[in-house]
Amino acid sequence: MIRQAKTDDWKAISDLMNQLDYPNTESFIKGNIERLLAHPDEELMVYVDEGNVVACISLHYIPQLALPGDIACISYLVVDSTIRNKGIGHKIEEYASKAAKKRNCDRIQVHCHSRRNDAHRFYNRQGFSESPKYFTKLL
Template structure:
């Protein structure tokens, strides 16, 4: 079952983020979750399986100036290692794509670090294509 995340999901979401290499989020994650779910251009969803949160996805909707449709960005998509390869990731991504279409987005994108080779295969299977460059400036 896919549903909107709540602040009460913070422990499970923190554990999932640990799998992505973001440890020690426990001291601030609850506040970040509250901020995300209160923002009109953000969507934080979780997937519950057998009574526990086993996946989450964070979507950001960005209005565009020079394009007719908006852009949806996946900032985090993670599935618990015990339930990977069961179709949950596919189901969550397809949910995100449908949510983006409802929000007038004509594309959905994700930044995925080069070290995440398994994730690259997943996104390719889901119909994503690689973009040439992504630049970051730390502030």
């Protein structure tokens, strides 16, 4: 089952973020979840299996000026490492794509670090294509 995340999901989401190499989120993730849930251009969804949160996806909508449709960006997508390759990632990404279409998005994109080879294969299977460049400036 896919549903909107709740603040009470913070521990499971923190554990999932740890699996993505984002450790030590326990002290601030609850506040971040509350902020995302309150923001009109954010969606945080979880996949629940047998009563446990086993995956999550954070989706950000970016209104566009020079394009006819808006852009949806996947900020985080993670499935618990103990149950990967069972179609859960596919289901939650497909759900996110449908949600993006409802929000007038004509594309969905994701930044995925070069070291995440398994994730690259997943996104390719989902129909994503690699964009030529992505620049980041730390503030």
